[in-house]
Amino acid sequence: MDYTFKSSTKRLTLGLVGVGVLAIVYAVLTEIPGQRIWANLLVNSYFFVGIGLMGTLWMAIQYVSEAGWSSGFKRIPEAVSQFLLIGGPILLLVLFAGSHNFHLHHIYHWMDPDLMDPNSDHYDSIIAGKAAYLNEPFFYARSVAYVFIWIAFTVFFRKSSIKEDLEGGVGIHKKSYGVAAAFLVFYGVTSSTSSWDWMMSIDTHWFSTLFGWYNFSTMFVSGITMFALIVITLKRNGYLEHINQEHIQDLGKFMFGASVFWGYLWFSQFMLIWYANIPEEVTYFIDRWENYLVIWAALPVLNLALPMLLLMDKSAKRSFNMMTIAGVIIIVGHWFDVFQMVMPGAVKADWGVGILEVGMFLGFLGMFLFVVHNALSKAPLVAKNHPYLDEAKHHHV
Amino acid sequence: MSTKEIHGLFGDEEILLASAKELVSKGVHVKDVFSPFPIHGIDPVIGVPPTRLHIAGFIYGLVGMGLALFMFWFTLIMDWPMNIGGKPNFSLLQNLPAFIPVTFEMTVFCASHGMAVTYFMRNTIYPGKKSWNPDLRTTDDKFLIQIDLSENSMSAEEIEGILKSTGAEEITQK
Incomplete structure (x- = not known):
C-alpha cells in the first residue's frame, strides 16, 4: 500500500511550522536577545540535520553490512534523510549569519578578528593558537563541503533506491554498496570534524577528544528513535503490513544499545575531566553546573537510565506503547543534550525554556515531519525490488 | 517388553522442527528435544516456558x-x-x-x-556429571525428539507413524 499524505497531516505539520515562525515573531516583539533566537535556530537545525543525516548513515550501514531485516522499512530512513536537503542549507545560513562580516549573532566567539590580533586589547593567545584550523574561510569551506557532500550521497541513495523499484536486479544494490562504503569513510571523518566545528568551537578554549563520538552517539540514538517512532505510527495507521513486532524489537534493541553507548561516552568525557580537574578543561562543566544544573543533571536520567530501564525487557521492546514512551523521552532528552552544548557558550546564564524554545522546536519538528511525509508519499512504501526484502518478511528474532 | 519412551532421530533441525509442530498439533506431548546446537524457535513449539x-x-x-x-x-x-x-x-x-x-x-x-x-x-551440571543424552549422536550431527508414552494417550504405533511420515531417520523404543 502506498502512503498518501493526507491534507489533515499536511495542515498539522505546516501548522507546526507556523508555530515556529510565530515563536520567532513573539521573541522579536518581546525583545528576547537576538543571540538567544539564533542559538535556538542553531540547536534545532543541528539536532534535526543530525537526525536526517542518520537516515543516510543508516542506509549506508545497511548496504555495507548486507543487512536484510531492515529492508522492509527502508523507505523510512530514506525519507528521514531527505530532511538534509532543507535542514542543511538552514544550518549553513545560521552559520553564515555568525560571520564577522554580517555579525547577526556572536555564537562563534572565535570569529572576532580582534582575538587573533596581537596588538589588540582583546588578543587571546589560546584562540590565536587555533587560527590555523579555526578561521572563517576554512570553517565555511568545511561546513559547505560537509553539507553538500552529505546531500550528494543522500540524493544518490534515494535516486538509486527508486530506480531499483522500477528496474529490479542486483546491479543497483551492488553499486549502492560501494557508494555506501565511501560514504562511511567520509562520514567517519566528518562526523567528528563537523561537531568540532559547529558545537565544540562555541566554547572555544575548551576541547575534548571524545566530543565527536559523543555527538555522533546523540545523533545516532535520536535518528534510530525517530525511525522507530515513524514506523510505529505508520503501523498504527495500517501501513507496512509485513513489519511486525520482530522488527520493532530490533529497533528497540538499537535504541537501548545506542542509549547505553551515549551514556558511556557522556560519562567518559565528564569523568576524566572531573577527575583531572585541569582549569582549562573543567570550566566547560563549571558553566553547566552553575547555570544549567537542572538540564545537565536530567541528561543521564532521560537519555540513559529511563531508556535502559524502560526498554530492558523483551516485551517492552515489542510493545508499541512502551516504545513510543521511551522514544519521546529519548528525543526530548537528546534535544536538551544539544541545547546544553550550545547555550552556555552562546548566552551564558541568560537562558530559558519558554515559548521561543518550545515553539521553535515544534516548528522544526513540523518542517521535518512535512519533509518526511512528503518523501514517503513520493515513492512506494516498500522497496519492492530490494534483494533482501524476502529476508525482512521472514525476520524472526 | 513394555515400551516407555519413543526416540525419533533426525538428520536436520528444520525437519525436526516441522515434525515437532506436527506432533504437537496432533496432541502428542513432546518430553524433550536433544540437539548439538540451539534450534531457533523450538521452545514455544514443545512448550518450554520462557527463561527467567x-x-x-x-x-x-x-x-x-x-x-x-x-x-x-x-x-x-x-x-x-x-x-x-x-x-x-x-x-x-x-x-x-x-x-x-x-x-x-x-x-x-x-x-x-x-x-x-x-x-x-x-540444569544440574557439575564436573564429572554423566550425560543424560538418550543418544550420543545428538552431541555430533543428529537431532532427537523424546516422547514419554506415560504422558500420552496415543499408542506407540500412532506416534511412530507421525514421526516416520515427518521424516525421522530412525525410531527407537525404550
Whole structure:
C-alpha cells in the first residue's frame, strides 16, 4: 500500500511550522536577545540535520553490512534523510549569519578578528593558537563541503533506491554498496570534524577528544528513535503490513544499545575531566553546573537510565506503547543534550525554556515531519525490488 | 517388553522442527528435544516456558552494584577516608564518578557469574556429571525428539507413524 499524505497531516505539520515562525515573531516583539533566537535556530537545525543525516548513515550501514531485516522499512530512513536537503542549507545560513562580516549573532566567539590580533586589547593567545584550523574561510569551506557532500550521497541513495523499484536486479544494490562504503569513510571523518566545528568551537578554549563520538552517539540514538517512532505510527495507521513486532524489537534493541553507548561516552568525557580537574578543561562543566544544573543533571536520567530501564525487557521492546514512551523521552532528552552544548557558550546564564524554545522546536519538528511525509508519499512504501526484502518478511528474532 | 519412551532421530533441525509442530498439533506431548546446537524457535513449539535467567541476572547486577558501592563507602570513605584527586573527603556522593567504572565492572562481574552459576545449578551440571543424552549422536550431527508414552494417550504405533511420515531417520523404543 502506498502512503498518501493526507491534507489533515499536511495542515498539522505546516501548522507546526507556523508555530515556529510565530515563536520567532513573539521573541522579536518581546525583545528576547537576538543571540538567544539564533542559538535556538542553531540547536534545532543541528539536532534535526543530525537526525536526517542518520537516515543516510543508516542506509549506508545497511548496504555495507548486507543487512536484510531492515529492508522492509527502508523507505523510512530514506525519507528521514531527505530532511538534509532543507535542514542543511538552514544550518549553513545560521552559520553564515555568525560571520564577522554580517555579525547577526556572536555564537562563534572565535570569529572576532580582534582575538587573533596581537596588538589588540582583546588578543587571546589560546584562540590565536587555533587560527590555523579555526578561521572563517576554512570553517565555511568545511561546513559547505560537509553539507553538500552529505546531500550528494543522500540524493544518490534515494535516486538509486527508486530506480531499483522500477528496474529490479542486483546491479543497483551492488553499486549502492560501494557508494555506501565511501560514504562511511567520509562520514567517519566528518562526523567528528563537523561537531568540532559547529558545537565544540562555541566554547572555544575548551576541547575534548571524545566530543565527536559523543555527538555522533546523540545523533545516532535520536535518528534510530525517530525511525522507530515513524514506523510505529505508520503501523498504527495500517501501513507496512509485513513489519511486525520482530522488527520493532530490533529497533528497540538499537535504541537501548545506542542509549547505553551515549551514556558511556557522556560519562567518559565528564569523568576524566572531573577527575583531572585541569582549569582549562573543567570550566566547560563549571558553566553547566552553575547555570544549567537542572538540564545537565536530567541528561543521564532521560537519555540513559529511563531508556535502559524502560526498554530492558523483551516485551517492552515489542510493545508499541512502551516504545513510543521511551522514544519521546529519548528525543526530548537528546534535544536538551544539544541545547546544553550550545547555550552556555552562546548566552551564558541568560537562558530559558519558554515559548521561543518550545515553539521553535515544534516548528522544526513540523518542517521535518512535512519533509518526511512528503518523501514517503513520493515513492512506494516498500522497496519492492530490494534483494533482501524476502529476508525482512521472514525476520524472526 | 513394555515400551516407555519413543526416540525419533533426525538428520536436520528444520525437519525436526516441522515434525515437532506436527506432533504437537496432533496432541502428542513432546518430553524433550536433544540437539548439538540451539534450534531457533523450538521452545514455544514443545512448550518450554520462557527463561527467567535474565531476571536473575538483573538482580545479580543490582547486588554487584550494591556490593561495589558498599566496598567503596567502607574502604575509602568510612574506614580510611582517602583523598581522591583533591575532592572532598567523607562523601560517597561527591566522589561517586571516580567509583562508577569499578562499580560497573562489579555489576557485570556479579551478573555474569551469577547467571552462569544459576544456569549450572538449574540444569544440574557439575564436573564429572554423566550425560543424560538418550543418544550420543545428538552431541555430533543428529537431532532427537523424546516422547514419554506415560504422558500420552496415543499408542506407540500412532506416534511412530507421525514421526516416520515427518521424516525421522530412525525410531527407537525404550
